[in-house]
Amino acid sequence: MSSLKLYNLFINERVENISFVAFFRISIGLFVMIHFLSIWGDFNTLFGSEAIINTEIQNINRIFIDVTDISNFLINNLNINFENSILLIKLIYLFLTILIVIGYQSRVSAFFLILLHASIFKANPLLIYGVDYITSISLFYIAIFPSDSTFSIKNLIKPVKIDYKYLGATKIFFQIHISIIYFFSGLEKALGFNWWNGESIWKAINLPNFYNDFNINYSILNQYSFVFVIIGISVIIIELFYPLFMNLRMTKNIWLTLTISMHLGILVSLNLYFFSTIMIIWNITAYYFKNETT
Amino acid sequence: MINKIGVGNHSIFRYKIKYTLTVLVFSFILLKILLNSIDLTIESYTKFYHYEKNKIGYFISSINEYDVLNFWEISGFSTGYGFFAPNVSSNFIIRHKVNSESKDVYFKTSEHFKTKEGNLRFLMLNQLFIPLVDNNNNKLVKDYLTLILKKINEYEEKQFNNNDIKTMLFLYDYPNLNQIKDSNNIKLFKLMEIDE
Numbered sequence: 001m002s003s004l005k006l007y008n009l010f011i012n013e014r015v016e017n018i019s020f021v022a023f024f025r026i027s028i029g030l031f032v033m034i035h036f037l038s039i040w041g042d043f044n045t046l047f048g049s050e051a052i053i054n055t056e057i058q059n060i061n062r063i064f065i066d067v068t069d070i071s072n073f074l075i076n077n078l079n080i081n082f083e084n085s086i087l088l089i090k091l092i093y094l095f096l097t098i099l100i101v102i103g104y105q106s107r108v109s110a111f112f113l114i115l116l117h118a119s120i121f122k123a124n125p126l127l128i129y130g131v132d133y134i135t136s137i138s139l140f141y142i143a144i145f146p147s148d149s150t151f152s153i154k155n156l157i158k159p160v161k162i163d164y165k166y167l168g169a170t171k172i173f174f175q176i177h178i179s180i181i182y183f184f185s186g187l188e189k190a191l192g193f194n195w196w197n198g199e200s201i202w203k204a205i206n207l208p209n210f211y212n213d214f215n216i217n218y219s220i221l222n223q224y225s226f227v228f229v230i231i232g233i234s235v236i237i238i239e240l241f242y243p244l245f246m247n248l249r250m251t252k253n254i255w256l257t258l259t260i261s262m263h264l265g266i267l268v269s270l271n272l273y274f275f276s277t278i279m280i281i282w283n284i285t286a287y288y289f290k291n292e293t294t
Numbered sequence: 295m296i297n298k299i300g301v302g303n304h305s306i307f308r309y310k311i312k313y314t315l316t317v318l319v320f321s322f323i324l325l326k327i328l329l330n331s332i333d334l335t336i337e338s339y340t341k342f343y344h345y346e347k348n349k350i351g352y353f354i355s356s357i358n359e360y361d362v363l364n365f366w367e368i369s370g371f372s373t374g375y376g377f378f379a380p381n382v383s384s385n386f387i388i389r390h391k392v393n394s395e396s397k398d399v400y401f402k403t404s405e406h407f408k409t410k411e412g413n414l415r416f417l418m419l420n421q422l423f424i425p426l427v428d429n430n431n432n433k434l435v436k437d438y439l440t441l442i443l444k445k446i447n448e449y450e451e452k453q454f455n456n457n458d459i460k461t462m463l464f465l466y467d468y469p470n471l472n473q474i475k476d477s478n479n480i481k482l483f484k485l486m487e488i489d490e
Binding site (some may be wrong): 014038039040041042046047052053054063066081112115118122126127128129130132133134135136137140151165166169170176177181182183184185187188189191192193194195197198199200202203204206207208210211217219222225228246273274284 | 300313315316317320323324325327328331332334335338339342364367368369370371372374376377378379380381382404406407408409410411412413414415416417418419420422441442444445450464466467468470474475478
């Protein structure tokens with residue numbers, strides 16, 4: 001198949017379902033809002049100059065301005081005290097997530113939220129984990145998707161003209177990205193040895209610093225170590241072969257179910273609620289909404 | 295809501311230029327994502343097995359390091375995707391001891407946090423201490439880790455208004471699948487202690 005035919009197949013003749021844009025925008029907006037609210041009570045303990053490990057020590061590389069810089073700016077220019085400056089930063093963050101959820105200037109809001117997110121979280125690299133990176137990337141996608149084009153306040157006020165060719169390109173871009181994520185995640189696990197012999201699963205469920213909200217008693221599985229071996233190898237297979245089986249019509253639904261099940265398993269066993277949720281959102285956005293090629 | 299592709303009312307030429315630029319930018323970003331993933335996979339593999347990177351590895355790293363205005367870092371595209379890989383790493387516990395006349399009190403830093411997510415974030419600090427069990431003799435790294443523990447100790451002293459608090463870092467060693475059949479004793483190995 002020549003490259004021009006391939007181009008036509010994927011771009012020109014693609015009948016795109018725009019619902020994925022609305023789903024992604026609303027889900028991520030709500031996710032970022034709830035995730036931020038979940039640390040509301042510990043914000044000062046984690047971030048800023050009065051944190052348990054203050055930002056000045058963490059932000060050695062000065063990737064970006066941090067929350068202390070923004071707080072000082074507000075204190076000097078608005079004549080408010082430290083507590084109110086932090087409260088204002090938190091409220092601005094929430095306000096931007098609300099704009100994204102309701103679909104009013106969501107692309108601009110996502111852009112500013114990426115910067116605010118970086119100043120709070122990226123500036124404190126010791127206290128962040130995978131979900132914060134995926135959150136930044138998600139906000140980037142909201143900024144580049146035609147996010148206000150459907151199920152949005154902006155579209156209600158004045159209907160947004162949709163460029164379907166651009167929509168198709170952004171979706172393919174998103175699908176390729178998520179395929180890269182899973183492939184390399186699976187590859188790195190395959191390069192280790194504990195994912196092949198079940199030790200990684202066993203170690204993960206017995207880590208001291210994760211919660212066990214569902215009070216699952218894993219000790220009954222001590223005598224059945226083959227269960228952990230099967231789970232470990234299954235994780236490698238699901239991730240490593242994700243780009244292949246997710247993009248074949250015959251296996252797409254099965255693989256989507258397996259991937260989402262894997263993340264639900266992580267949610268239940270390790271209680272990584274937010275990380276599991278955002279990855280499920282990504283999978284549904286990329287592959288649940290059907291589009292037809294003519 | 296399924297609609298057919300339409301070109302719109304733009305002039306064909308201007309539209310084609312805009313669309314071509316869009317595809318080029320997306321392709322560039324995807325290339326960076328791919329390069330970054332390859333670089334971090336090589337890094338993770340060589341670090342884990344204590345191998346030395348070859349010339350290709352260093353070449354890829356040198357290209358991957360390049361960042362304009364920290365765009366890749368801020369957008370999140372500079373992250374790796376090796377979650378819990380190549381192996382699930384060791385875990386650490388930070389404990390404190392408040393010396394008192396009546397009874398010494400032990401507690402964990404994590405008990406300060408009001409929210410589960412806040413606690414989880416603090417516990418991500420664990421990744422920092424891996425070099426202590428990795429035979430890493432880099433003095434700068436050890437000094438930095440000592441500084442981190444000192445800061446935590448200072449915080450606790452401020453919270454309790456007490457200068458006599460000791461902070462200890464332990465390696466958490468849970469029995470593996472073979473060992474658990476004989477015994478479920480968890481071992482804690484003290485790695486560092488801060489007493490100032």
